[in-house]
Amino acid sequence: xxxxxxxxxxxxxxxxxxxxxxxxxxxxxxxxxxxxxxxxxxxxxxxxxxxxxxxxxxxxxxxxxxxxxxxxxxxxxxxxxxxxxxxxxxxxxxxxxxxxxxxxxxxxxxxxxxxxxxxxxxxxxxxxxxxxxxxxxxxxxxxxxxxxxxxxxxxxxxxxxxxxxxxxxxxxxxxxxxxxxxxxxxxxxxxxxxxxxxxxxxxxxxxxxxxxxxxxxxxxxxxxxxxxxxxxxxxxxxxxxxxxxxxxxxxxxxxxxxxxxxxxx
Amino acid sequence: xxxxxxxxxxxxxxxxxxxxxxxxxxxxxxxxxxxxxxxxxxxxxxxxxxxxxxxxxxxxxxxxxxxxxxxxxxxxxxxxxxxxxxxxxxxxxxxxxxxxxxxxxxxxxxxxxxxxxxxxxxxxxxxxxxxxxxxxxxxxxxxxxxxxxxxxxxxxxxxxxxxxxxxxxxxxxx
Numbered sequence: 407x408x409x410x411x412x413x414x415x416x417x418x419x420x421x422x423x424x425x426x427x428x429x430x431x432x433x434x435x436x437x438x439x440x441x442x443x444x445x446x447x448x449x450x451x452x453x454x455x456x457x458x459x460x461x462x463x464x465x466x467x468x469x470x471x472x473x474x475x476x477x478x479x480x481x482x483x484x485x486x487x488x489x490x491x492x493x494x495x496x497x498x499x500x501x502x503x504x505x506x507x508x509x510x511x512x513x514x515x516x517x518x519x520x521x522x523x524x525x526x527x528x529x530x531x532x533x534x535x536x537x538x539x540x541x542x543x544x545x546x547x548x549x550x551x552x553x554x555x556x557x558x559x560x561x562x563x564x565x566x567x568x569x570x571x572x573x574x575x576x577x578x579x580x581x582x583x584x585x586x587x588x589x590x591x592x593x594x595x596x597x598x599x600x601x602x603x604x605x606x607x608x609x610x611x612x613x614x615x616x617x618x619x620x621x622x623x624x625x626x627x628x629x630x631x632x633x634x635x636x637x638x639x640x641x642x643x644x645x646x647x648x649x650x651x652x653x654x655x656x657x658x659x660x661x662x663x664x665x666x667x668x669x670x671x
Numbered sequence: 672x673x674x675x676x677x678x679x680x681x682x683x684x685x686x687x688x689x690x691x692x693x694x695x696x697x698x699x700x701x702x703x704x705x706x707x708x709x710x711x712x713x714x715x716x717x718x719x720x721x722x723x724x725x726x727x728x729x730x731x732x733x734x735x736x737x738x739x740x741x742x743x744x745x746x747x748x749x750x751x752x753x754x755x756x757x758x759x760x761x762x763x764x765x766x767x768x769x770x771x772x773x774x775x776x777x778x779x780x781x782x783x784x785x786x787x788x789x790x791x792x793x794x795x796x797x798x799x800x801x802x803x804x805x806x807x808x809x810x811x812x813x814x815x816x817x818x819x820x821x822x823x824x825x826x827x828x829x830x831x832x833x834x835x836x837x838x839x840x841x842x843x844x845x
Contacts, residue, residue, distance in 0.1 A: 447692040454696035522691040524739035525702060527805030528791065533691075533737055561738050568738040575800060576741075597802030659696055 447521040448535070452662050482655050486552045489619055489632050492584060513628055515549070515665040516540055521566070525659055527597055530571035532557075532658065536666060537565040545626035547667040550656045555579065555620055555631040556664060567666070571658050572633060573599050580623040581633050583650065585611055590621055593633050593652055601634060603650040610648070612639050618652050628667065675839030683726035686710045687733065703812035705780060708752060709820040712779035715760045716772050717825065718832065718840050724753040727783075741799075744790050751786035752779060769825050776821035777814070784810040 516536055523532035536542050546559045548569045557571040558579070570577050577595035581603060582588055589610045591603045603618060616636040622629025634652035641648040690706045707730040711723030731749020734740045756779050764775040788806065795801050 447688055450689065450692035451696050454693045458696060458698045520696075522737060522739060523695045524691065524734065525695055526740075526809060527802035528744070528794075529739070529741055531739055533739070566737075570738075597800055597805060659698065659702070 448519045448662075451520055451523075458660065482551060482554065485617060485632055485635065485655055486554070488584075489553065489617055489630060492617075492619075492630075513547075513667040513669060516542065516668055517663060517665055518567075519663045520661060523658070528575065530574040530595070530599070530658060531560070532569050532571070532661075534567050534569060534664060534666070535565065537567050538562050539564050540666075541668045542567045542666050543626070543668065545624075547620070547627040547631060549631060549665045549667060550661055553631050554655050555627070555633050556654070556656055556658060556661065558627070559666065569664070571595070573601055573654055573658070577601075579627065579633055580621045581618050582621040582629070583610075583612060583636070584617040584619060585613070587611070590623070591650075593618060599654070599657070600637065601652040601654065603636075603652055605647045606650060608641065608648055612636060612648065612650050614638070616650075618650070626667070626669070672839060678835075678838060678840075679722040679725070682710075682714070683707075683722070683729060686726060687730045690730070691734075691739065700808070700812040700815075703809050704816045704820065705783065705813050706820075708780055708783050709776055709817055709824065712756055712760075712776040713772060713821060713824040713828070715756055716764060716775040717767055717828070718835060719760075719767070720840050721757060721760070722840070724756050727756065728753045741794065744787065744794075747790050748783055748786040751789075752783040755779060755782040769822065772825050773818060773821040776824075777817045780814055780817040784813060 518534035518536040518540075520532045521535050524530070534548075542559060542562050544559050544562055547555055548557045548559065550556045555572060557569040557574070557577065559567050560570040561568045572579055572593065572595060574595045575597060577593075579593045579601075580590070581593040582590050583603065583606075587610055589603075589606055589612070591606055593601045593603050596602055606612065614636055618633040618636065620627050620629055620631040620633055632655060634654040636650045637653040638651040639648060640651065686707045690704075694704050694706055695702055707726055711727040711730075713723070714726070715721055715723035728746075728749045731745035731747075731752075734745030734749075735742060739745070756775075759775055759778060764771045788810070791801050791803075791806060
C-alpha cells in the first residue's frame with residue numbers, strides 16, 4: 407500500500423464549500439432550481455419511457471408487445487367506461503333523492519409532468535412540476551388517463567409536489583368494491599406493485615376482475631376514480647376477514663404526465 | 672476555486688438528475704443502476720478529489736428532502752457510503768489503474784447496499800413491512816451494473832482528466 411499525505415486545508419475548504427452550496431441550493435432555491443431543471447428532466451423522463459417500451463418490446467417480441475399494449479389500453483377503456491357508467495347510475499340516483507350534483511363537478515384537473523421518481527420495493531413515489539402556486543394541496547388525488555387513481559399528494563412546495571403512489575407500502579385509500587353489496591374497505595399498498603383490500607367480511611361476494619373504485623370517504627379524493635381490479639382473493643376459513651389483491655391499471659414507471667384533482671370551490 | 676465548485680455541483684446535480692429522471696423510469700433491472708454512487712466513487716478514486724463523496728451524501732439528503740425514499744433511508748445509507756468511500760480511496764485503493772477503480776466502485780456499491788439493508792432492518796424493528804426479495808434483487812442488479820459502469824466511466828472519462836485537472840480537480844494525494 408502506498409502511503410500518501412493529504413492537503414487537508416484546501417481540500418476541506420473546497421468540500422465544505424461544495425457541500426454548503428449544494429445544501430443551500432436544495433433548501434433555499436429548490437423551487438427556482440426545479441423550475442430551471444424540470445424541462446431537462448421532462449425530456450429525460452420521456453426518453454426513458456421510450457427506451458423502456460423498446461426494452462419491453464425486445465423481450466416480448468414487437469408484435470406481441472403491440473398486441474399486449476392494445477389489450478391493456480382496451481381493458482383500461484372498458485374499466486373507465488364501466489366505472490363511469492356505474493358512477494353515472496349512482497349519481498343519477500343521488501340526484502333524484504337530493505341535489506348532490508356539485509360533488510361531481512367541484513374538482514378540476516391540473517396537468518403535471520413527472521420530473522423525478524423513485525420506484526423501489528420500499529417506496530413508490532414521484533415528484534411533479536406543479537406546486538402550491540397552482541393550487542395543489544396535500545391529500546389531493548393524482549390521476550392518469552380518464553380517472554385512474556395513481557396516488558395522493560404527500561408534500562408540496564411552491565413549484566413541486568411529491569406524490570405517493572397508491573402501490574407504495576405507506577399508501578391507504580378508502581375504496582369501494584363494485585360488487586352487489588358495494589363492499590367498503592381500505593386499499594393498502596404493499597411490498598410488490600399490487601394493493602390489498604383488507605377487512606372484508608367472509609359473506610361479501612368478491613370475484614376476479616371486480617372493479618375497485620375510490621369511495622369518496624377521504625378528503626380530496628372524489629368517489630368513482632378507478633383504483634384497480636381484483637386479481638386474486640385470499641379467503642382462509644380460520645381468518646376473521648378475507649382479502650382481495652388489487653392490480654392497478656397503470657404502471658407508474660411508464661407515466662410521464664398526470665392530472666391532479668383540486669377543489670374548485 | 673469557484674469554477675471547480677460550480678463544475679462539481681453541475682456534475683453531481685447532473686448525475687442525480689439522470690438517476691431520478693432517466694434511470695428510475697427504465698424497466699427493471701435497468702432501473703437498479705446507482706449512477707450517483709458509481710460516478711461518485713469513480714470520481715473520488717480516479718481523480719483523487721473527494722467531491723464524489725459530497726455528491727453521494729447530497730443525493731441521499733435530497734432524496735429524503737423530496738420524499739423519494741422512506742424517511743432517513745437515503746441520508747443514512749449515503750453517509751455510510753461516503754464514510755467508506757473516504758476511507759477506501761485514501762487508505763485502501765491507492766492505485767488509479769482500472770483494477771483499482773473497479774474495486775473501489777464495486778466495494779462502494781456493496782457498502783451502499785449493506786447500509787441500505789441495515790436501515791431496512793431498523794425499519795423492520797419499527798414494524799414496517801419489508802420486501803427482502805425485491806430488495807435483494809435490486810441490490811444484486813445494482814452490484815452487477817457497478818462493474819460495467821466502472822469500466823465505461825474509466826474508458827469514457829479518462830481522456831477528460833487533463834482538462835478537469837486544469838480547472839482545479841487536481842489530486843489531493845501527494
